[in-house]
Amino acid sequence: MPANLTPQYKAAEAKWKAAHTPAERRAALEEMLATIPKHKGTEKMQADLKRRLARLRQEEETRGGKHGHVIRVEPEGAAQVVLLGPPNCGKSSLLAALTHAEPAIADYPFTTTRPQPGMMGFEDVHVQLVDMPPIAAAALEPWLPNVVHGADAALLLVDPTSLELPEDVEVVRQKLVASHIHLVGALPEDSDPRETHLATLMVVTKADRAREDDVKVLEELYGATYPLLRISTATHTGLEALKVALWRMLQLVRVYAKPPGKPADRHDPFVLPVGSTVHDLAERVHREIGEKLQFARVWGGRLDGQRVAREFELRDRDVVELHA
Numbered sequence: 128m129p130a131n132l133t134p135q136y137k138a139a140e141a142k143w144k145a146a147h148t149p150a151e152r153r154a155a156l157e158e159m160l161a162t163i164p165k166h167k168g169t170e171k172m173q174a175d176l177k178r179r180l181a182r183l184r185q186e187e188e189t190r191g192g193k194h195g196h197v198i199r200v201e202p203e204g205a206a207q208v209v210l211l212g213p214p215n216c217g218k219s220s221l222l223a224a225l226t227h228a229e230p231a232i233a234d235y236p237f238t239t240t241r242p243q244p245g246m247m248g249f250e251d252v253h254v255q256l257v258d259m260p261p262i263a264a265a266a267l268e269p270w271l272p273n274v275v276h277g278a279d280a281a282l283l284l285v286d287p288t289s290l291e292l293p294e295d296v297e298v299v300r301q302k303l304v305a306s307h308i309h310l311v312g313a314l315p316e317d318s319d320p321r322e323t324h325l326a327t328l329m330v331v332t333k334a335d336r337a338r339e340d341d342v343k344v345l346e347e348l349y350g351a352t353y354p355l356l357r358i359s360t361a362t363h364t365g366l367e368a369l370k371v372a373l374w375r376m377l378q379l380v381r382v383y384a385k386p387p388g389k390p391a392d393r394h395d396p397f398v399l400p401v402g403s404t405v406h407d408l409a410e411r412v413h414r415e416i417g418e419k420l421q422f423a424r425v426w427g428g429r430l431d432g433q434r435v436a437r438e439f440e441l442r443d444r445d446v447v448e449l450h451a
């Protein structure tokens with residue numbers, strides 16, 4: 128009996144052949160299984176697809192689990208920010224306070240064993256926060272540096288009530304340096320491309336029960352290196368200020384694209400690095416618009432719809448009408 132394969136199935140098969148990653152292969156296989164005509168002539172093929180899919184899923188599980196070297200966190204939203212720190216310092220509590228995620232929180236160390244993402248709303252954008260297992264002298268998950276390398280910025284959490292201060296913080300910093308990751312207050316102008324520098328805020332947790340003297344010690348030790356913020360997830364102190372400081376640190380601008388003659392979509396900004404131009408925005412909207420862009424009109428700051436050139440540098444909250 129002929130299989131009579133449909134164009135949809137053939138397209139899915141082409142995707143499978145072109146797939147580079149296990150995730151792409153899996154998505155293509157799932158699509159093949161969904162689109163294959165279900166009749167006697169394709170029974171063998173269906174069974175074969177199911178077997179291949181099961182094998183891929185199993186592979187993904189073991190790689191993510193036992194050996195753990197290829198754990199990845201798909202970035203989402205305007206930026207990805209990792210939560211780092213010694214055991215029990217309050218990382219998961221902060222994730223729970225700022226996002227809808229529901230991580231395990233407990234008053235003993237090493238509660239978190241896997242990266243857990245959550246989306247933090249800030250005004251009209253979302254920033255992805257990724258809770259991490261703790262870093263300690265005897266503990267650094269082998270996959271952790273890899274996830275940190277991929278992040279846009281970091282929060283270094285410090286518990287001022289910890290009896291191991293400041294050694295526990297130093298261990299975190301040093302272990303990361305050994306993995307070529309430098310947590311810095313401000314990014315260097317130029318640096319060795321083999322090293323990752325991450326813009327970092329130091330977050331001093333548990334403000335509701337911290338002794339003033341212990342916080343002072345932290346300020347003396349780290350105040351010149353990092354912007355320091357004090358928070359409490361128990362009383363919600365400092366959380367709004369933390370969001371604002373984090374957004375500033377990310378060095379991003381939100382711009383609202385507007386088709387000529389129509390109002391701007393004020394809900395869904397494009398997010399671009401500080402320094403991006405009108406041309407960069409056009410490229411982001413569509414490659415063709417980038418190529419054909421003649422000029423733009425900008426509303427924001429002192430501008431009220433004036434014409435600007437392609438090289439005009441965008442500022443946070445500009446409204447831009449692109450003329451291609």
Ligand SMILES: Nc1nc2c(ncn2[C@@H]2O[C@H](COP(=O)(O)OP(=O)(O)OP(=O)(O)O)[C@@H](O)[C@H]2O)c(=O)[nH]1
Pocket residue numbers: 212213214215216217218219220221231232233234235236237238239240259260261332333334335336358359360361362
């Ligand atoms: N009083 C007070 N306790 C807090 C605060 N934040 C966290 N805690 C407590 O500190 C303990 C550890 O919190 P977690 O959020 O699990 O800490 P963690 O850094 O994720 O811990 P690990 O995953 O083990 O590294 C829990 O008992 C929390 O309830 C805070 O702001 N105030």
Ligand SMILES: [Mg+2]
Pocket residue numbers: 218219220231232238239258259260
């Ligand atoms: Mg935790």
